[in-house]
Amino acid sequence: MRRNNPKKSKKNKTDNPFYDPSLRKRHTAAKRFKFFAAASLITAIAFLFVFLTDMVSKGLPALKQTYVQIEVTYNEKTIKSSRQAIEKKLRKVISRAWIREIPKHVKNNPKLMNTTQLLWAIADDQVDQYIKGHHYKLKNRDKKTVDNLQKLNRVELRFNSIFFSNGDSKIPEFAGIKSALIGSILTLLVTMAVSFPIGVMTAVYLEEFANDNRFTQMIEVNINNLAAIPSILFGLLGLAIFINIFGLPRSSPLVGGLTLALMTLPIIIVTARAALRAVPDTIRQAGYGLGLTKIQVVRDHVLPLAFPGIMTGSIIGLAQAMGETAPLIIVGMIAFIPDSPSSITQAATVMPAQIFTWAGMPERAYIEKTALGILTLLTVLISLNTFAIYLRKKFETKW
């Protein structure tokens, strides 16, 4: 072949009849290709880390809330107008919602009447942002007040328990994720109550009973299609059928849960089928050999053996439903919900929808709330998935 440079690689030329100078080029090209492949994979992983660091750095500050130590005076006048209970120049520094609750202190403890107490009060969101070194909007006067208080050690960052014990609020420092968390749990209960039995029954039918006919094939093709339909279209279905035709209450976990149930169905069916298929036929043969009916074999032997696999799939489906937002927005689950819902027919919101609402708020303090909400959601999702993997590992049977 190409041997136009006889001086170079003279040795190779004489020793190796297969020597080809273009080899070096080809090997470089091969290395380059491998490098690109590795680089792509690293990029994909890098995206994950950039994303996670970004969320953690934005969300962690919200774990702390600024508290300011102030004197609160309780008397007849301040009960009527709680603003008067605090020194005038401090009023702007303290959270409005906290000031509003001053009369409640006396209600809970009448002994406080006509006393002055030194209390740690929740700071206003702008003060909070200032203390944390974020972008803030404070008048110079208020800023000075805060600086003075800080010198006197009367400003403190404490763990933000409000975030986990309060519902949504229009006042950033009082906004929490609790009502959304409860909304998510109620919604997912409905989802699981509907999609788990239907999904498992469908899988049992398709794997254990169905003959390979047109009807079965149609169901199979349909399940595949269902899995690929954009989630927002399920929202349109929920709106048109559950709300407009069945008249179920809008924004309720019932409607949201039913909509998500239809979305989760294909995931549960596919994983449950795989789990049933993994149960060896010998188990069934043995059952029939002992004179059991088909239902008995499936109910008492096949299903229990496939159960860990089915659970794993269901938990993964559950995690996916938990992160779903678009269809829930369509059925109205982005309402402002300060109190936790107590039944599945009350208006509720879910965690991702809460994140969506906060992300659209103009106050900057909501950015860290959103990021912390995201971290909470991700923690729940990752724990669910880890639990699913643990289940799979623990109960995995090698046949």
Next chain:
Amino acid sequence: MKQNPKAISAFQSKNKITQMKEDAIKYLLIASSIISVLTTFGILFSILFEAIEFFKLKSFFYFLTGTEWSPGVEGSKFGAVPIFAGTFIITLIAMMVALPIGIMSAIYMSEYASNKTRNRVKPLLEILAGIPTVVYGFFAAITVAPFIVKVCEAVGLHASFNSALASGIVMGIMIIPIISSLSDDVISAVPDSQRKGSLALGLTMAETIKSVVLPAALPGLISASLLGVSRALGETMIVVMAAGLRPNLTMNILEDMTTVTVRIVDSLVGDQAFNSPATLSAFALGLVLFVVTLILNIISVYLIRKFKEKYKVNNL
């Protein structure tokens, strides 16, 4: 499972009550299987009927070819071309990010990586796949979009805070794991004998992959890409949070654009009466989305089936 059901039922027929129970349970199982079929038809018909209502009020032809979308005003116009264009451009950006990275990652995972690397990297990609889209949306709106605006300012360009580029890139990141995991499965399913034959003929690893493995896996790769496209078209939260609301017919990816899904959400969250054309337009757009993603999905399933038949693999 592979029993002869007739033989069994003949054996059982002595006990009529048991038989009736068995039948009842079987019908219950069939009924639950039908629910998934009903869901598909439910989606199709609920969208179709409302869309028909819409097309009774507004011209179908103008909807597909008109370039002005102004739902709120008197004498509202519903020309969806700018919306389709925005959707198309954002999807295109997403695929330009996701396709090369996704497929090359899959190649590395299936051809080069040791089992150890594979076991470590796969869960990371699964985490990426498990991140809810609303979270990606927040990332696009709060981190990526301002970053793009800053970079563009530095080079003297003007970029919108709702640029198509930001949502496109983040959507691309979201689709990477979908494409890479499917491509990984497909590439791994190409029989090893083909690789060995090629390597034995003296081709390098890269040449083997490029001229033997990838062509063999091509239908599967196309199928994976089509699924990716279908996900991008139907993706809602990223674009709702990071892309614009304004239908904007432009090729400039630094400007704001809107997509089909954004318009659907926007017209249904408002306070208009349900049977106003502005609200019903959501269902017309939904119908287009349904039809397009369904076609993409059918092609994708068809290609995967061809691939399976050719290489006789069952685990795809």
